[in-house]
Amino acid sequence: MSGDLPLNINIKEARWDQGTFMGRAQHFFMVTDPRNVLLSSKVLEDARVTVENYRLGIVKPGLTEDQLWRAKYIYDSAFHPDTGEKMLLVGRMSAQVPMNMTITGCMLTFYRTTPAVVFWQWVNQSFNAIVNYTNRSGDAAITMNQLGAAYVSATTGAVVTALGLKSLTKHLPAIMGRFVPFAAVAAANCINIPFMRQRELKCGIPVTDAEGKRLGESSKAAQQAIVQVVVSRIGMAVPAMAIPPVIMNALEKKAFMKRFPVLNAPVQVGLVGFCLVFATPLCCALFPQKSSMNVSSLEPELQESIRQSNPSITTVYFNKGL
Structure with a gap:
């Protein structure tokens, strides 16, 4: 059964060229759109059915290409790309801006x-x-x-870093104290992400050929993926945790803010939110989601396995995570 829409649209990939930063940025502006958090379970399920049916060659009558791509991005924002499971609401990338703006603020x-x-x-x-x-x-x-160990390690690292830096800034200008949270967050990301994904470092992540055929699991690919995610997350925090402190340091000296100190938190949260709306997708776009590496950089045994079964393959691909 098929409708008017052709079946050759590759919705396994992004709509925009992922080989360019701008293409990746357009993609992640869709994936991290905070409005997706408000979508109902029915809308998410309809998107899942539309996407999965299209992959099977089944097209709902009257479905347009724009509607198909919209369904694909709704699906991507709520379902894990490897397991297909619906992700926890607060863990989705579309929840990054509202959650982070509140916590960071x-x-x-x-x-x-x-x-x-x-x-x-x-x-x-x-x-x-x-x-x-x-x-x-x-x-x-x-x-x-493993989850518990990662959680305790990252939380302890963040708190120790924050308290240590806080004590060091006591005799420095007040503005310096405002940057302590950023330093703590950056340090914690270097701990939290590798610990939460330690299973990948031990057992590897799936690597595929250009067509998506699974070739094996690689810990080397996991290492590259985690480094890229750590860099992206720290980059994501820079504008949101570096720009608002400078602005707030100036605003708090104004008579208006001194008169209404209750506005401090809402204004700061708003500034952080504004930064995150742009920083989140732009930093997610620093590296391709479908990352790649040379076969020669993989583990020797996996290299040998690939060369024996697919001697023409020189590059493998993997989902780096977010």
């Missing part, structure tokens, strides 16, 4: 006291743990013990 607002630093770093790492698990690469399971 509060971290930047309430940074002066030790209890506030500990609490908001804990909240942030709890959220990051969910995001990192939800957007992991591959389809291998991770145990509760």
Whole structure:
């Protein structure tokens, strides 16, 4: 059964050229669109059915190409690319802006006291743990013990870093204290992401040929994927945690803000949100989602296996995660 829409549209790939930064940016502006968080279960299920049916050659009568691509991006925003499972709502990339703007805004607002630093770093790492698990690469399971160890390690690292830097900035200009949350978040990302994805480092992630045929699992590919994600996440935090502190440091000296200090948190959250709307997709676009590496860079045994079964293949591909 088929409709008027041709069956040769490759919705396994993005709509825009992923070989260019601009193409990847357009793709991630769609994937991270915060409005997708508000979509109902019915809309998500309809998108899933539309996408999966199209892949089977079944086209709903009257379906247009724009509607198909819209369904594909709704599907991508809510379902894991490797497992096909519906992702936790707060862990989806479409929830990054509303969740991060709230948490980051509060971290930047309430940074002066030790209890506030500990609490908001804990909240942030709890959220990051969910995001990192939800957007992991591959389809291998991770145990509760591994999840617990990653969560405790990342949270401890973030809190220790934040408190250590906070004590060092006591005798420095006040503006320096505002950047402590960013340093703590950057350090925690270097801990949290590898720990939450340690299963990939131990067992590898699926690598495929250009057509998507699975060739094996590679820990080397996992290492490259995790490094790329760490860089992207730190880059994502730079505008949101570096620009608002400078603006707020100036605003808090104004008579209006002194008169209405209750506006401090809402203004800071708003500034962070504005930065994140652009920083989130642009930093996700730093590296291709379908990353690649030379066969010669893989583990020796996997190289040998690929050369024996597919001697013409020189490059393999894998989902780097987000």
